[in-house]
Amino acid sequence: MKTKNIKLAVAAFTILFASAFTVIQSVNWKLKEDAYTVSFKGPKVDGVIKGLKTSIVFDEANPEKSKITATMDANTVNTGNGMKNKHAKAEDALNAAQFPEIKFESTSVSGKVGNYTAVGKLTIKGVTKEINLPFTFENKGAEAVFKGKFSIVTKDYNITKKGTPDVLEIDLNVPVTK
Amino acid sequence: MTLKKTILHALFSSVLAALAGIMYNSIYCSAFEINFKSVLNVTGIIGASIFGCVLMSIGYFVVYKWKGEKLIAALNILIAILSFASIVGVFGFQLPMEVESPELFPGLAVPMHFFPALSFFSLAPIFKAKTI
DSSP states (O other): OHHHHHHHHHHHHHHHHHHHHHHHHSEEEEEOTTTOEEEEEETTEEEEOOOOEEEEEEOSSSGGGOEEEEEEEGGGOBOSSHHHHHHHHSTTTTOTTTOOEEEEEEEEEEEETTEEEEEEEEEETTEEEEEEEEEEEEEETTEEEEEEEEEEEGGGGTOOOTTOOSEEEEEEEEEEEO | OOHHHHHHHHHHHHHHHHHHHHHHHHHHHHHHTOOOTTTSOHHHHHHHHHHHHHHHHHHHHHHHHHHTTTTHHHHHHHHHHHHHHTHHHHHHOOOOTTSOOGGGHHHHHHHHTTHHHHHHHHHTTTTOTTOO
């Protein structure tokens, strides 16, 4: 009975120690605010969005322990043309006045060293859809870069403005530091 | 109209248009705290002013040699129409993505499209065939 209790205590300690080690492995990456780009591209329109705020807990060895949350400000959409910006923020496009926040929240992250996929919920204009976000992670020691590319169907997010591309390609380049 | 008058007309109206453009650029950018230097700077304003005024002077010279003063009025109207038509390009112009507040760009660039014609027409009476 005594031996069994000791074994249980050792097992519990081992589990506790291992989990503590795992927590140490997951790094809370901070965004380099002046260096990131989030761009979108479609037929006849391309641009960037600013106002990125992130909460990134990412462990490249154990990506399933990772959690990525990012928000952006729809009011910062910049196509390089004033009229197009106005159209992009309009009620039947992003409706930036009513829905200023664009949000991505991962539900799971998987993959092997270098290439990963985050499955998560993307909310645009108050509409939430599940998306797959394939990304790469370049670890440079104290700094790293997340790069990802995915596409969205604009009508899925109730973006119906005439002239809006059916599909927009989103390109992410997010440098981070520890 | 002599070639000398044509060149002087082009030169003085270029200087006038460039000065107006540079002053307007400075006032507009400081008033709205914006920076469009990557697409519209002093060199560009001077270059565009010289280009516009030289083109108008050549037009005046050619038309005058061809039909005298008869078609000058028509040429003036054509210059005004072309100046007006050129602003379409401003509204469709795509600025680099790093430039903020592109919606303020037409307010800066559109008036500038009229400065060469304005300065050229202002100085035209001085350089008329029968003066100087």
